[in-house]
Amino acid sequence: MSASQVAIVGAAETTELGVIPDMSQLQLHADAALNALADAGLGPRDIDGVATAGESPTTIAHYLGITPQWVDGTAVGGCSFMLHVRHAAAAIATGQCQTVLITHGESGRSGVGRGGGRRMDAESLQGQFESPYGVMGPPTLFTLPVLRYMKRYGLTHEQLAMVAVVQRQWAALNPRASHREPISVENVLASRMIAYPFHLLECCLVTDGGGALILTSAARARDFPRPPVYVLGAGESVETPLVSQMEDLTSSRAFRIAGVRAMQEAGISHADVDHLMIYDAFAHLPIYGLEDLGFCRPGEAGAFITQGHTAPGGRLPLNTNGGGLSYMHSGMYGMYALQESVRQLRGTASAQVPDAQISLCLGVGGMFGASGCVVLGREPKRS
């Protein structure tokens, strides 16, 4: 059965984003879930499917008073929510459940109720073959492949910095963005070095927040208060828990597989995409994403971005909320990318792309470890 029979009928973020010291991580899930339920005009008893990452679906269902008959706890990092959308669409299309709630909440900044440490177990593959060499979280891991990319394709430091500059241009249009003041390439390159070649402004924010989505069948979707956003296609894959073991340091296998599958399922070509979200934990991710999705040829995305094609007014609006670099990044950013795709297709985005009909949303999990891709549309898929 085709995933085109499913639509997003509820979507919301937490009421606040950024620094939320008065809410635990669990309550951030709930705050977003309650907002999404209100957005859809539903209550917890209307939900019969729950998917989440970062917390157990058991915890989320119980906390919200939901009695599910379908659950998905797929947790492959920040793109988990793209996979939840895909799995939920399949479950609804095959009658396993009717109405699915997907939640995210993360006290990434304040660390309230975040649970135990995230140190890698010394027996894990990461603990044995990466942790001994001085890695300190994503800024020293996700960034590792980039010097190889720069050497192979001639990407310059200025082009990498330009990714952050352009996303700040989008963030300037978004009142909810964490950082809105304009920045220049010079500002980026003068910001504190975090892990050469990455400066502070080329690394994502660390904030608190959450988001939630509600999906149901397209047949029911028109009865909801908001215009439905249809799931036209989706794809997913995983590659490796170890960034050192990527097949190719200049391309993500999981991006390629998830992207191709999502576009094939949606029956769309690149020219059909009006709006694009690419999970930007660090400045190189939009570059890898544009190429692995096939919007640019290998090695050309840096110039593409520098030429302004993804900026406000450009022909391929990308990361229009300001992205993980300027909007917000709680740790698992994928939910916020999906929220922006939904807003664009509802016509309610702060930096609205005129007449956006199709939005493609690409997520990453781990350090190029996993990917989920979702194609959303304002109209259902024509079969």
Add this chain to the structure above:
Amino acid sequence: MAHERPLPKPTPETRHFWEGTRLNELRLQRCDGCAHVYFPPRPFCPQCASQAVTIFAASGRAILDSYVISHRPHPAFKPPYAIALVRLEEGPRMMTNVVGCEQTPEALVLDMPLEVTFEVQSDDITLPLFRPAGNRS
């Protein structure tokens, strides 16, 4: 160092690797069936699933494939220091540190030849690090 690095805890499947480094040997595995050489260790070939695999000592020669220079505080390292990916002569890539060399973009040039060197961390664990080839210190 005031604090030691986070040290690996070998599992049954990786013990030969860590026994090897203690003997100053960088051990890889080669599939008897398809000749694929792979890392990290496991008792079967990730290319063809054959369980007939042979452990062997690698040459220790590698090239610098990519790296970052971390400026983040770390209990066991004094920033800035490089975290490196090296491509072994036999094919696999591994994470390591490059020692015996300035931790600067000027000194760390991609594709520069490296060779393994072994650094004792504890009675049980010796880490494979790499240094510029021919630069014996």
